[in-house]
Amino acid sequence: MTEIAKITRPSADLIARVQAVGAASASATLAHMGIRNCHITGPVSYNKGKSIAGPALTLQFMPKREDLYGEGEYASVEKQLHRHVLYQVEKGDVVVVDARGDITAGVFGDMMMTYFQGRGGAGMVVDGAIRDFVNVQKLDVPLWLTGVTPNFHTQTGLMPFAVNVPIACGGVTVIPGDIIVADDDGAVCVPVALAEKMIEQATQHHDWEDFSRMKLMQGAPLQMYYPLHDDARPEYEEWRKSNPIKHG
Template identity: 65%
Template sequence: MTNTGNITRPPKAMIEALKEIGAATVAGTLGHMGYRNPHMVGPVAQNRGRSIVGPALTLQFLPQRPDLFSEGEYADPETQLHRHVLYHAQEGDVVVVDARGDMSSGVFGDMMSTYFKGRGGAGIVIDGCMRDRPNVEKLDLPLWLRGWTPNYHVQTSIYPNAVNVPIACGGVTVIPGDIIVADDDGVVVLPVAMAQAVIDEAQKHHEWEEFSRIKLMEGAPLQRYYPLHPDANGEYEAWKKANGKS
């Protein structure tokens, strides 16, 4: 089993800027930049209306194999590797778990989640399940999961193998320190190297979309206002000036 240590976190100003941008806009912008599918398929929002942005701490599970894993090793809690990803947690971090889409293993439960929230963690994303749903829901900790189970994490067929290594979660590669953007639309993985370009493009997109939404609500032609036709640029610039956005 592997525990590679801490991650490199992106600048806080970058995280704050991304909080103004939804997962759909990030995904669409990345798509135009050549990253076609940054969206995790499988984990879905468990707390409607919540959104998070933060760097990824990663946890990898593998299928159990008798020569590599024995539950008897867990007599010492500190050999439970899934605890160790939480030990790295700082305020604003997101724990991302490749649980192989397993629906019978509860990766974390009530007490682990309480500890993570107490550390200031932003949220948890699991390609798999959690347990202790009634108590975990009381924490109001933002979660994106496949579902819930009463089983504990190594009760059936998988075991934690590595902390803060590259993983696949929901069909997307996640590198420790990648920026996770998650809301009701789902979870998007944003490489730090692409983040500033996404912010710059998304801010421009947000402004003209705000103008276009107003025009469309007035019954104006879709062909002219979405996407914004070059012939409407004069109107858009006048709207920006009138609303102090220029």
């Protein structure tokens, strides 16, 4: 088996600030920065109310080819690459799986999920399915999935193929070590090199949103307050004097 690459993990502070931005604002801000496709489409929250951010560990599945991956789940367990991505997990990591959107094969079950939780993983984004969902729910692991299935991972037409390589997950290129931010809006991939700029721009946008939200609730014109029109900025600046920005 080819040696698995290690990822470079961003600082905990950077990850926390990405998480504070949230998936929707991160996606919108990255779009304005020229990254048009960062929302991992397909997987949705199966554990409502969870918000995570962390570096991506990646797992790639391919259509099964029997000469490369024979039958017999336990014939040689260490050849099962879906185990090896979990061996890499450190506290706060997010496992991101390209399972080709296939919901007939369960990438992980409750035993693997128990191990993932024990390693301190933050959550998983799977463009595909997991199994043993009744038991997995009890673990309360934050999950973004395309579906669930009773089948195990190679029972049907998939085989785990590579760990910590660039993958296409839900139509998005995910590089190992990218920051994944996910909440009830979905999962978004934030390129590490753009994270600081994204946070800065998203924060500037957010700073006037509280003011605009208040004005819109009062029935003020949408044209004036969302987005904040230049004519409304003096009013916003005056309001801000008695409502200082609170970051972090």
